[in-house]
Amino acid sequence: MAGEYGLLLENAEQLVLVCARREQYLLQEGAGRLPVLRRASLVVGRCKILGAFQHPRIPGIEDSHLTANCLGFLFPLKLAGASYMEIHEAGGGIHFTVEHTRTAPEEELLCTLRHRLERMRLAGSTLVECKSGYGLNLETELKMLRVIQRAKQSMDIGISSTYCGAHSVPKGKTAAEATDDIINNHLPKLKELKLSGEIDVDNIDVFCEKGVFDLDSTRRILQAGKDMGLQINFHGDELHPMKSAELGAELGARAISHLEEVSDEGIAAMARAKCAAVLLPTTAYMLRLKQPQARKMLKEGVIVALGSDFNPNAYCFSMPLVMHLACVNMQLSMKEALAAATINAAYALGKSDTHGSIEAGKQGDVIVINSTRWEHLIYQFGGHQSLIDYVIVKGKVVYKNEKCGIMSSY
Numbered sequence: 359m360a361g362e363y364g365l366l367l368e369n370a371e372q373l374v375l376v377c378a379r380r381e382q383y384l385l386q387e388g389a390g391r392l393p394v395l396r397r398a399s400l401v402v403g404r405c406k407i408l409g410a411f412q413h414p415r416i417p418g419i420e421d422s423h424l425t426a427n428c429l430g431f432l433f434p435l436k437l438a439g440a441s442y443m444e445i446h447e448a449g450g451g452i453h454f455t456v457e458h459t460r461t462a463p464e465e466e467l468l469c470t471l472r473h474r475l476e477r478m479r480l481a482g483s484t485l486v487e488c489k490s491g492y493g494l495n496l497e498t499e500l501k502m503l504r505v506i507q508r509a510k511q512s513m514d515i516g517i518s519s520t521y522c523g524a525h526s527v528p529k530g531k532t533a534a535e536a537t538d539d540i541i542n543n544h545l546p547k548l549k550e551l552k553l554s555g556e557i558d559v560d561n562i563d564v565f566c567e568k569g570v571f572d573l574d575s576t577r578r579i580l581q582a583g584k585d586m587g588l589q590i591n592f593h594g595d596e597l598h599p600m601k602s603a604e605l606g607a608e609l610g611a612r613a614i615s616h617l618e619e620v621s622d623e624g625i626a627a628m629a630r631a632k633c634a635a636v637l638l639p640t641t642a643y644m645l646r647l648k649q650p651q652a653r654k655m656l657k658e659g660v661i662v663a664l665g666s667d668f669n670p671n672a673y674c675f676s677m678p679l680v681m682h683l684a685c686v687n688m689q690l691s692m693k694e695a696l697a698a699a700t701i702n703a704a705y706a707l708g709k710s711d712t713h714g715s716i717e718a719g720k721q722g723d724v725i726v727i728n729s730t731r732w733e734h735l736i737y738q739f740g741g742h743q744s745l746i747d748y749v750i751v752k753g754k755v756v757y758k759n760e761k762c763g764i765m766s767s768y
Contacts, residue, residue, distance in 0.1 A: 365753045366401050372414040373398040374732045376700045377715035383705040386656040389697035400716065414732040417716050418484025418723030418751065419677040420703035422636045423615045423665025452492065452526040455670050459492040459502070467505045472513060474675065479515050481676040481742050484723035484751050485704060485713050486515065489563060491522030496544050499523045503557050514756040518707040520591060521548060522563035524571050524579050537575040541582045549586045560708065562588040568598040573605060580609055589708050595620040607631035613706035615665065618647050625651070629659040634706040638667035639683035640674045652688035663702040664695065681736045692736045722753040
């Protein structure tokens with residue numbers, strides 16, 4: 359129920375705080391002992407009167423890597439056995455999606471993005487990253503960023519916006535020419551629009567990969583973005599060992615995604631630099647890649663986060679499913695997976711001071727699940743639309759399951 363100071367959630371079977379001491383992230387030891395209160399109550403935000411709950415409450419889930427603002431359909435090519443780079447070099451993959459995104463009206467992209475974000479919210483996501491990266495020219499990259507900005511201003515879900523103009527080398531250009539174009543044209547225009555308040559961008563991303571942007575080009579673009587105040591959060595060491603992790607640590611990157619081919623030296627460097635590893639279980643699953651070394655990363659002291667990698671290659675709306683895959687295929691414990699999808703994912707986006715845990719002073723993003731134990735959110739394989747009863751953002755109920763009340767259990 360709600361009173362003068364906000365929404366009161368009473369008598370929770372379990373209240374999973376994730377953090378209790380304002381931690382910015384959790385390493386292996388901290389993730390292994392998540393604080394869980396029993397028969398607890400909680401006041402969050404401000405809301406109209408709402409009845410009492412009896413089910414577990416968990417912080418809203420954070421999705422630290424996705425590109426929902428694009429058009430394209432590539433699944434049949436993957437099933438036919440083509441590798442990622444084979445499709446890419448043949449003009450498919452990113453280039454296929456770029457063609458559709460360039461011709462799409464802004465309103466169509468906005469409608470598509472809002473629909474996808476709503477589906478993510480139904481699965482418990484309350485903070486997500488949204489990338490550009492399917493324009494590869496200044497006009498379309500700015501169109502995508504405007505769409506993200508409009509969604510950020512009009513929807514009850516947190517959005518961290520990422521410029522990813524270096525997602526691929528545009529047709530007709532070399533990587534060196536594309537790098538110069540981004541540094542001399544894209545980023546200055548983006549800085550101008552950011553200063554004017556028209557577009558609010560948080561992060562800069564580059565696809566550092568063999569046959570795409572090499573280490574030197576990646577360094578130049580990321581440093582230019584950092585110089586204009588953007589957080590570094592980029593693709594690295596996915597298909598080939600590129601020493602992306604070492605570069606990210608050197609540049610002070612907030613996070614690096616993928617890391618299927620990361621070196622031992624890169625893991626050590628990321629641990630020292632407190633650079634988050636955003637692992638993407640759907641990518642390794644869809645592309646039949648080897649799994650990232652999640653257990654080694656945890657042992658070495660890396661901040662491990664999770665993301666859905668939603669894009670035409672990995673069409674996944676559900677972070678609970680991502681956590682399930684991380685446990686099964688990457689050997690994370692359920693506690694480690696929850697920490698990776700809450701406080702650590704928020705850290706990867708520079709938002710762990712306001713998101714990622716249930717603590718005084720944070721904005722009050724909570725999900726209520728219809729089960730006797732919080733672990734059911736990960737244990738259950740699909741069907742989360744019937745498991746999640748409420749999604750609360752800033753103390754406001756943004757989703758209520760009309761069929762809630764039928765208890766699930768082990």
